[in-house]
Amino acid sequence: MAAIDTPTGILLGEFTPGTPEWDAARAGLCITATEIAAVMGVSPWSDPFVLWHKKSGLRVPPFVMTPQVEWGNRLEPSVGAKFIENHPDLGLAPTGTFRHQDRPWQRATPDLLGETLVEIKTSPVSHGWDNGVPLHYYCQTQWQMDTLGLDSCYVAVLISGHDYREYLVEYDADDAATMRAAAETFLDDVRHGRRPPIENTEAAYDTIRLQPDRYDEIDVEVPATIAARYEICRDTKVAAEAEYTAAKSLLLDALGNGRNAVHLGRRIAYRTAREDGTTIALQPAR
Incomplete structure (x- = not known):
C-alpha cells in the first residue's frame, strides 16, 4: 500500500x-x-x-x-x-x-x-x-x-x-x-x-x-395514533395482497403458454416454467 x-x-x-x-x-x-x-x-x-x-x-x-x-x-x-x-x-x-x-x-x-x-x-x-x-x-x-x-x-x-x-x-x-x-x-x-x-x-x-434486553409479561398502553396506524396498515396490507394475488391470476391466465406479458410494447411481467411447461412463478419485469 x-x-x-x-x-x-x-x-x-x-x-x-x-x-x-x-x-x-x-x-x-x-x-x-x-x-x-x-x-x-x-x-x-x-x-x-x-x-x-x-x-x-x-x-x-x-x-x-x-x-x-x-x-x-x-x-x-x-x-x-x-x-x-x-x-x-x-x-x-x-x-x-x-x-x-x-x-x-x-x-x-x-x-x-x-x-x-x-x-x-x-x-x-x-x-x-x-x-x-x-x-x-x-x-x-x-x-x-x-x-x-x-x-x-x-x-x-x-x-x-x-x-x-x-x-x-x-x-x-x-x-x-x-x-x-x-x-x-x-x-x-x-x-x-x-x-x-x-x-x-x-x-x-x-x-x-434488537433493542429489548429482556421479555416482560406485561401489558403496555400505546398511543392511539400508533395503534390506529398499525391496524389500518395491517388491514390495508392484507387487502392489497389479496388484490395482488387476483391480479397475478388474471395476468397469468391471459399469458397462457407465453413467457412475456407485454402491454403496448412494454414488458410488465414474465413467466418462469418447469420442463413440462407448468408455471413456477409470475415475475414482475425489472
Whole structure:
C-alpha cells in the first residue's frame, strides 16, 4: 500500500478490511465516506436511524455477506487493475484510512490514490448508472474529496460482469458543506441522545427488534395514533395482497403458454416454467 500525501488528509494507518484495527479506525464519533449517504438519507443499505444506533453503541443488525457483496469484493481488484491499465501515468495504488487535518471525525478510505482519487464499484444492473454516478456514491466521492482536499474523483464500475465504465466527479464545495453540516448535526444528536425519527425501512424495523434486553409479561398502553396506524396498515396490507394475488391470476391466465406479458410494447411481467411447461412463478419485469 502507498502512503501518499494529500492536501488535507492525515493517514491513520493501512488496515485490512474486516480486521479489529480496521473496525477501530471507523468506530466511534466519526463519519466515513461509506456512512455519509446514510446520514443524508440516500443510502440503499442504511439510514440515519440505524446509523445513530450504531454510533451510540447500541445493537444494530449484523452485516450479512450476500453473494452480490462477496462477488463485488472479489471483482473490485480486477476493476481497479483495469483502471490502472487505462491510466498508467497516474501512479495509483491502494492506500489506507485518512482523517481530515482539522476535523478528526471526518474519515475516508480511498480505493486507489495517486495523482487522482479512484473509487471502484460493481453493479449487477445498469439501472442508476445511465445518467452518471448514483446519488449515494456521489455523496461518497464528495466526502472522500472533501476529506483529502482533492478536486476530482474517478469512479470505475463493472456492470453485469462485462460492462466497464469510468465516470469523473468534480468536487462541489456547496454539496460538501451541506454534507459536513448534516454530519456535524448528526454527531451532535448522538452525543446528546437525540434519536432520529424511525424510518420506513426494514433496517430500522430490524434495529428496533434488537433493542429489548429482556421479555416482560406485561401489558403496555400505546398511543392511539400508533395503534390506529398499525391496524389500518395491517388491514390495508392484507387487502392489497389479496388484490395482488387476483391480479397475478388474471395476468397469468391471459399469458397462457407465453413467457412475456407485454402491454403496448412494454414488458410488465414474465413467466418462469418447469420442463413440462407448468408455471413456477409470475415475475414482475425489472
